[in-house]
Amino acid sequence: MKKFINQLDDVLVESLSGFAKAHADLVSLSLAPHFLSRKEAARNKVVLISGGGSGHETLHAGYIGYGMLDAACPGHAFTSPTPDQMLAAAEAIATDKGVLFIVKNYAGDVMNFEMAAEMLSVENATVYTSDDCAVINSTYTEGRRGVAGTVIVEKCVGSLAETGASLAQCQALGDKVNQHTSSIGVALTSCTVPAAGRPTFVIGEDEIEMGVGIHGEPGRRRARMQEADAIVKDCVAAILADWQQKKLSLPDKHETLLLINGFGATPLMELYLLYHSAAKQLQQQGIRITRSLVGNYTTALDMAGASISLCLLDDEIKQHWDSPVHTAALRWGC
Amino acid sequence: MKKFINQLDDVLVESLSGFAKAHADLVSLSLAPHFLSRKEAARNKVVLISGGGSGHETLHAGYIGYGMLDAACPGHAFTSPTPDQMLAAAEAIATDKGVLFIVKNYAGDVMNFEMAAEMLSVENATVYTSDDCAVINSTYTEGRRGVAGTVIVEKCVGSLAETGASLAQCQALGDKVNQHTSSIGVALTSCTVPAAGRPTFVIGEDEIEMGVGIHGEPGRRRARMQEADAIVKDCVAAILADWQQKKLSLPDKHETLLLINGFGATPLMELYLLYHSAAKQLQQQGIRITRSLVGNYTTALDMAGASISLCLLDDEIKQHWDSPVHTAALRWGC
Numbered sequence: 001m002k003k004f005i006n007q008l009d010d011v012l013v014e015s016l017s018g019f020a021k022a023h024a025d026l027v028s029l030s031l032a033p034h035f036l037s038r039k040e041a042a043r044n045k046v047v048l049i050s051g052g053g054s055g056h057e058t059l060h061a062g063y064i065g066y067g068m069l070d071a072a073c074p075g076h077a078f079t080s081p082t083p084d085q086m087l088a089a090a091e092a093i094a095t096d097k098g099v100l101f102i103v104k105n106y107a108g109d110v111m112n113f114e115m116a117a118e119m120l121s122v123e124n125a126t127v128y129t130s131d132d133c134a135v136i137n138s139t140y141t142e143g144r145r146g147v148a149g150t151v152i153v154e155k156c157v158g159s160l161a162e163t164g165a166s167l168a169q170c171q172a173l174g175d176k177v178n179q180h181t182s183s184i185g186v187a188l189t190s191c192t193v194p195a196a197g198r199p200t201f202v203i204g205e206d207e208i209e210m211g212v213g214i215h216g217e218p219g220r221r222r223a224r225m226q227e228a229d230a231i232v233k234d235c236v237a238a239i240l241a242d243w244q245q246k247k248l249s250l251p252d253k254h255e256t257l258l259l260i261n262g263f264g265a266t267p268l269m270e271l272y273l274l275y276h277s278a279a280k281q282l283q284q285q286g287i288r289i290t291r292s293l294v295g296n297y298t299t300a301l302d303m304a305g306a307s308i309s310l311c312l313l314d315d316e317i318k319q320h321w322d323s324p325v326h327t328a329a330l331r332w333g334c
Numbered sequence: 335m336k337k338f339i340n341q342l343d344d345v346l347v348e349s350l351s352g353f354a355k356a357h358a359d360l361v362s363l364s365l366a367p368h369f370l371s372r373k374e375a376a377r378n379k380v381v382l383i384s385g386g387g388s389g390h391e392t393l394h395a396g397y398i399g400y401g402m403l404d405a406a407c408p409g410h411a412f413t414s415p416t417p418d419q420m421l422a423a424a425e426a427i428a429t430d431k432g433v434l435f436i437v438k439n440y441a442g443d444v445m446n447f448e449m450a451a452e453m454l455s456v457e458n459a460t461v462y463t464s465d466d467c468a469v470i471n472s473t474y475t476e477g478r479r480g481v482a483g484t485v486i487v488e489k490c491v492g493s494l495a496e497t498g499a500s501l502a503q504c505q506a507l508g509d510k511v512n513q514h515t516s517s518i519g520v521a522l523t524s525c526t527v528p529a530a531g532r533p534t535f536v537i538g539e540d541e542i543e544m545g546v547g548i549h550g551e552p553g554r555r556r557a558r559m560q561e562a563d564a565i566v567k568d569c570v571a572a573i574l575a576d577w578q579q580k581k582l583s584l585p586d587k588h589e590t591l592l593l594i595n596g597f598g599a600t601p602l603m604e605l606y607l608l609y610h611s612a613a614k615q616l617q618q619q620g621i622r623i624t625r626s627l628v629g630n631y632t633t634a635l636d637m638a639g640a641s642i643s644l645c646l647l648d649d650e651i652k653q654h655w656d657s658p659v660h661t662a663a664l665r666w667g668c
Binding site: 002003004005006007011014015016017018019021022023054055057058062077188189205206208225227228229231260264265266267268269270271272273274275276277279292293294296299301302304306331332334 | 336337338339340341345348349350351352353355356357388389391392396411522523539540542559561562563565594598599600601602603604605606607608609610611613626627628630633635636638640665666668
């Protein structure tokens with residue numbers, strides 16, 4: 001394992017310290033316990049707190065700031081944060097309007113966020129993201145996994161919260177965006193967790209993992225390496241089948257957001273090639289793409305691979321996607 | 335080699351098509367010959383055109399837009415664009431104020447941009463970037479290489495050009511920013527050019543290449559893998575020695591921009607850890623860091639590694655770094 005680290009025990013704190021220093025205009029770092037929050041705490045709005053294992057950057061700390069999250073609680077690489085982190089973050093920044101947790105549906109995260117929610121005296125609710133349509137139940141989940149679609153949920157709910165909307169309204173929008181979004185990923189290589197020191201899984205020179213999770217957990221099947229168009233074809237079919245199962249209706253003038261997300265070690269050149277392929281194939285199936293995002297937004301450390309997410313926009317979701325945002329990883333209109 | 339591609343011959347066009355489609359609000363793509371330019375051509379300003387081999391994304395196409403480039407000419411992966419591309423781009427968008435080419439100092443790029451400049455009937459000038467202080471002369475260069483500091487040059491000159499400044503003023507600022515910026519990179523792994531199909535160079539499990547170029551060309555030395563702090567120490571020493579050699583004077587209240595640039599396959603977690611280490615060590619040496627950028631801004635396809643760039647800001651450079659920019663890869667104030 002070759003990584004830019006010092007002592008294993010210090011990886012998280014040193015990385016968070018770098019993030020906090022590089023984005024000192026946006027965030028503050030608390031170290032006991034670890035959480036990052038907006039430099040200036042927001043008032044009179046529902047407070048949005050997310051978090052999860054590290055190694056998925058720019059998720060979640062990259063989304064702290066105006067129009068998105070109020071705080072993020074990072075665990076060690078691929079390890080859930082502990083309840084005291086969420087509790088401390090919530091107690092530090094809660095408002096009278098309540099706290100909304102946004103949690104990717106992974107068993108460890110769900111358990112620890114639930115414990116924090118129970119201990120928290122402030123009114124709170126939770127949105128669980130489960131956009132990954134690759135598998136139901138998985139190595140670390142009951143039900144579907146929450147993956148890159150979480151970024152879209154955080155963006156839209158973050159926008160709504162800034163308007164002074166209620167906790168119930170924020171939760172409802174989060175659930176809707178999650179329901180409107182389907183994702184599926186494919187791995188070309190494994191990732192390596194620093195503390196493990198070796199690749200998470202073994203994969204052959206001519207193999208890919210279709211439907212991989214963002215920690216390298218198995219997906220639908222091990223397949224032979226194929227051309228990009230063939231891989232995308234499988235992904236698009238999975239997403240559209242999921243939309244059918246969810247009974248999402250597509251009006252003639254529907255609009256969608258297409259997110260091509262890199263897992264960390266895939267060059268942008270390839271991500272844009274995937275975008276080209278996915279956009280072409282979706283359009284052939286009658287899907288209108290009117291918003292796009294391409295880059296490393298929900299990664300799996302140094303995994304080569306990518307995921308495709310498609311979100312059906314309605315007027316409300318579109319408005320909140322387009323609204324101003326100022327975070328380390330997403331910024332427009334500010 | 336496992337990559338998200340279809341036919342080798344189609345990689346560039348498919349990737350550019352994806353980029354142009356995903357950023358259709360910002361750029362237009364011309365295919366014969368290949369160049370990307372602003373959706374709406376600017377008027378009454380010096381036109382800025384850059385380019386180079388593909389595989390360094392988000393350089394250069396990611397920097398087309400208000401406050402930065404007017405056009406970018408992409409070659410195949412790690413291959414210079416040909417003069418007809420620069421000539422076509424310049425002829426398509428030139429204004430009376432002239433054309434400024436921004437060229438990384440690599441022999442192929444220099445030759446082809448020079449040929450285009452000679453053929454172009456419009457007044458033009460060229461800024462050559464050479465921020466890499468690792469080596470003088472290299473596999474593909476006479477003199478120093480132009481690397482991630484090019485982003486800072488393009489940002490600042492792009493800002494000045496929007497004010498209606500003259501060709502000579504834009505060229506002078508570009509030369510100054512280049513002179514004020516030193517960079518050095520380190521590779522943990524090789525990259526793989528699609529057309530080659532195998533790693534560009536061989537590197538042992540316990541080795542790193544200190545001072546690597548952005549195509550994997552050799553740097554100062556092959557070293558043993560070390561802790562991040564030790565690697566950064568070497569890089570910081572190289573940069574500060576270069577500043578001394580350049581006779582850059584540091585007033586008490588000086589300010590600097592610290593750029594930690596990923597080469598493509600290094601997780602953000604590690605880039606922020608490097609930022610933490612570099613900022614700490616620079617501060618110990620009396621350097622004041624007041625601007626920061628961390629991410630994949632000048633990559634080397636799927637190479638694991640990173641570079642450190644430090645730019646000495648004066649009032650003029652700072653003003654043009656801070657000014658509004660709206661491109662695919664850098665956006666603020668718009």
